[in-house]
Amino acid sequence: xxxxxxxxxxxxxxxxxxxxxxxxxxxxxxxxxxxxxxxxxxxxxxxxxxxxxxxxxxxxxxxxxxxxxxxxxxxxxxxxxxxxxxxxxxxxxxxxxxxxxxxxxxxxxxxxxxxxxxxxxxxxxxxxxxxxxxxxxxxxxxxxxxxxxxxxxxxxxxxxxxxxxxxxxxxxxxxxxxxxxxxxxxxxxxxxxxxxxxxxxxxxxxxxxxxxxxxxxxxxxxxxxxxxxxxxxxxxxxxxxxxxxxxxxxxxxxxxxxxxxxxxxxxxxxxxxxxxxxxxxxxxxxxxxxxxxxxxxxxxxxxxxxxxxxxxxxxxxxxxxxxxxxxxxxxxxxxxxxxxxxxxxxxxxxxxxxxxxxxxxxxxxxxxxxxxxxxxxxxxxxxxxxxxxxxxxxxxxxxxxxxxxxxxxxxxxxxxxxxxxxxxxxxxxxxxxxxxxxxxxxxxxxxxxxxxxxxxxxxxxxxxxxxxxxxxxxxxx
Ligand code: ATP
Ligand code: MN
Numbered sequence: 001x002x003x004x005x006x007x008x009x010x011x012x013x014x015x016x017x018x019x020x021x022x023x024x025x026x027x028x029x030x031x032x033x034x035x036x037x038x039x040x041x042x043x044x045x046x047x048x049x050x051x052x053x054x055x056x057x058x059x060x061x062x063x064x065x066x067x068x069x070x071x072x073x074x075x076x077x078x079x080x081x082x083x084x085x086x087x088x089x090x091x092x093x094x095x096x097x098x099x100x101x102x103x104x105x106x107x108x109x110x111x112x113x114x115x116x117x118x119x120x121x122x123x124x125x126x127x128x129x130x131x132x133x134x135x136x137x138x139x140x141x142x143x144x145x146x147x148x149x150x151x152x153x154x155x156x157x158x159x160x161x162x163x164x165x166x167x168x169x170x171x172x173x174x175x176x177x178x179x180x181x182x183x184x185x186x187x188x189x190x191x192x193x194x195x196x197x198x199x200x201x202x203x204x205x206x207x208x209x210x211x212x213x214x215x216x217x218x219x220x221x222x223x224x225x226x227x228x229x230x231x232x233x234x235x236x237x238x239x240x241x242x243x244x245x246x247x248x249x250x251x252x253x254x255x256x257x258x259x260x261x262x263x264x265x266x267x268x269x270x271x272x273x274x275x276x277x278x279x280x281x282x283x284x285x286x287x288x289x290x291x292x293x294x295x296x297x298x299x300x301x302x303x304x305x306x307x308x309x310x311x312x313x314x315x316x317x318x319x320x321x322x323x324x325x326x327x328x329x330x331x332x333x334x335x336x337x338x339x340x341x342x343x344x345x346x347x348x349x350x351x352x353x354x355x356x357x358x359x360x361x362x363x364x365x366x367x368x369x370x371x372x373x374x375x376x377x378x379x380x381x382x383x384x385x386x387x388x389x390x391x392x393x394x395x396x397x398x399x400x401x402x403x404x405x406x407x408x409x410x411x412x413x414x415x416x417x418x419x420x421x422x423x424x425x426x427x428x429x430x431x432x433x434x435x436x437x438x439x440x441x442x443x444x445x446x447x448x449x450x451x452x453x454x455x456x457x458x459x460x461x462x463x464x465x466x467x468x469x470x471x472x473x474x475x476x477x
Contacts, residue, residue, distance in 0.1 A: 001071065007040035014074040014084045021045060021086060022069045022094070024123060027106045028062045033079075034088075036068065042125045042280055046077060046085040058091055064106055065097030065123070111464055118468055119477055126284055129277035130465055133270055134453045140269040141222060141243055141449075144262050150218040150245060155205030157224065160197050161428065168228040169200035170238075201226035204446060205244050207378075207431050210407060213246035213442055214434045220245040222449075232472050234461045235350070235399065237450060239470040246444035252380075252389040252406040255443035256366050259393060259402050260314050263364075263452070267306055270456050278303060278456070285458040298397070302458035305396065314364040314393065317356075320344065322367055325360055326352055347374045350399035357394045365394045377417050379405040391445070395455050404445020411435040 001020040004012075009021060023038035023045070031051045035044035047070050051059060062068070069092040077085040103117050104124065114121040121127045142152070158172050174194040175181070183189040190198040205221040212219045225242040245258065271278060282302035289297045300308060317325075326332055326341040326348075339349045348367075357365050369387040372379070379388035393402035408414045414435060418425050425432065453465040463469040468477045 003069075005040040006036065006038045006043070006045045009045055009074065009086075010041065010043055010082070010084060012074060012084065014076050016073045016075055018071065018089075019074050019086065020069065020071045021047075022067070025062055025064055025066045025068060025097070027064060031059055034062060034068070034070075036070065037123075037128075039122070039128060042128050042277060043082070046079060046082055047072065047088050047091075048085055049088050049091060054088075054091065058093065061093045061096055062091065063097050063099040063102070065099075065102040065104060066093060067095035067097075068092065069094055111461065115463055115469070116476075122467075125280060127464075129274075129280050130453070130457045130459060131467065132277050133274045133281075133457050134465060136270050136273045137266050137453060137456060138222075138449070140266040141262070143269075144265050145218075145220045145245065148218070150220045151212070151216040153205075153209060153212045153216075153219040153221050155202070155208040155212075155221050155223065155244075157202055158195075158199050159202045160195065160199050161207060161431075168230075169203055170226050170228045172199045172201060203227055204242065206246065206444060206446065207428075209244050209246040209444060210378075210431070210442065211434060213248045213444070214438065214440075217248045218245070219247075230472050233350075234463075235451065235454070237462055237466060237469055237471060240462075240466070241449035243447040243449060244444060246442065248440055248442045250406075250443045251441055252368060252391060252443060255404055255406060255445060256314075256316065256368075256391055259391070259404065259445050259447070260366070262447075263393070263402075264310050266452070267456060268310055271306060271310075278306070281457050281459075288460070305458075306456065309364060312363050314366050315361045316366045316368065317361075318369045319348075319367055319371065319387065320369065322348070322352075322356055322365075325356065329355065329360070331355055331359070345371050345373065353392075353394045353399040354396070357396050357399075364396070367392045367394060372417075375405070377421055377423055378407050378414070380408045381413055381417070389443075393445075395451070397458075397460075398451050398455050401451045401455065402445050402447045404443065406441065406443040409435060409439045409441055411439065 003020050003022050006021060006023060009019065021036065023036040026035040026037050026044050028034050032049055034047040034049060036047050037044045070086060070088050071090045072086040072088040074084055075087050077083055079085065104120050114124065122131060181189045181192045202225060204225060205223060209219055209221050221244045223241065224239055226239055228238060229236060285302050323341060323344050331337055332341050337351055341352060368391045369382060370390040371386060372381060372388045375388050375390045379390050381388055389406040391404050392400050395401045411432065415425055450462050450465050454462055457465060459465050463471065
């Protein structure tokens with residue numbers, strides 16, 4: 001008999017029909033009641049075993065973590081918290097789980113402990129909810145772009161360009177690193193390496209994305225990205241997933257509109273498809289926040305925060321305005337920032353971003369027109385000679401979630417800027433060809449997927465929204 005998923009069973013009218021269900025035991029009470037879960041939902045299916053007619057040898061093997069196949073009849077449930085249950089006629093043990101040794105006991109475990117057993121944490125309510133939401137968001141991102149005619153482009157993971165400057169890179173080599181070939185000067189001779197040159201894992205697919213946008217008009221990437229930055233924060237991973245749309249015939253305003261529309265679209269889909277999971281995560285967060293002092297707790301719960309994001313336009317502010325707000329803030333005057341904001345031109349730290357979003361505007365903020373010195377070479381220069389057409393989207397609890405810009409499409413200006421900051425123009429000749437042949441105004445952005453998942457799930461550490469996090473000194477599983 002075909003297996004039914006627990007999510008569907010829980011929505012089926014019970015008419016004593018015979019069904020088969022398979023899953024893992026969460027708990028087994030009184031030798032009678034199994035809470036069975038198959039990952040389709042956080043809600044368990046109650047299976048009632050007739051212990052008088054079930055062999056002792058089977059009963060003993062129904063332990064937390066064991067995999068079962070159950071056939072029985074679906075009946076209305078008299079118990080609290082469920083409308084249906086299965087009266088088992090047969091219970092087959094597919095895989096035993098030694099209750100003494102099983103690391104996931106039916107009790108509350110800390111997120112830190114669960115990170116150490118990340119291979120099993122999928123089986124908890126919290127991570128069940130997180131990764132179902134993550135799945136929905138990934139699908140919704142594709143749907144958003146596909147519905148709008150964007151072409152999904154696979155940009156390379158191994159690259160030889162080291163000019164983007166987005167972060168420290170991981171080297172890719174097939175050399176015996178204890179004994180690499182050297183040239184006459186004693187330097188490592190990469191011309192003898194696998195690709196005949198030095199290569200790295202990509203920090204961004206943007207430059208290649210721009211090439212494709214100059215043919216398809218609208219493209220997006222959605223792939224893994226690597227940064228060897230040694231920042232052990234709750235918002236940085238060494239391996240993360242990034243979504244990078246790139247759009248021809250598009251300026252900074254259009255760019256902001258697409259990013260805002262996309263974020264609202266995917267959040268709405270997650271609320272529609274995973275409401276139960278998000279409600280569960282909202283409660284989890286409230287519990288977690290009870291540990292914090294009153295003034296550090298968020299004013300809105302997760303559910304309300306997500307709805308709030310859907311109902312309000314993001315605040316659009318220039319970098320210059322933001323610096324004024326920060327400089328004049330009581331926070332700055334009372335020296336509550338670790339990095340004080342004293343002059344125009346400084347880079348914003350995440351404490352500043354969060355102040356603007358959480359304390360000042362109390363909604364998502366798009367900061368535009370940053371000083372050119374603190375942004376990348378490819379961003380379009382504004383007429384003031386000081387700023388570039390950049391945009392960062394800042395979210396409550398997260399800080400920067402999106403970084404983007406209108407790109408510099410004017411060859412002369414781009415080359416001058418590259419020379420100014422010492423980027424080898426010849427090495428990026430392929431990139432500059434887009435400006436030589438049919439250049440046009442274009443723009444794009446990068447959305448860090450895990451930061452989005454953090455926001456929608458209300459988790460507080462980025463290590464808890466990717467299945468197997470890679471961070472400094474940590475690459476388990
Ligand atoms: P941050 O200042 O937070 O380090 P960034 O300025 O280095 O970010 P970009 O180079 O603009 O970020 O990358 C685009 C997006 O990728 C960011 O807005 C963020 O959402 C995400 N991102 C960047 N670095 C990481 C990382 N190490 N781990 C997870 N996501 C990241
Ligand atoms: Mn960074």
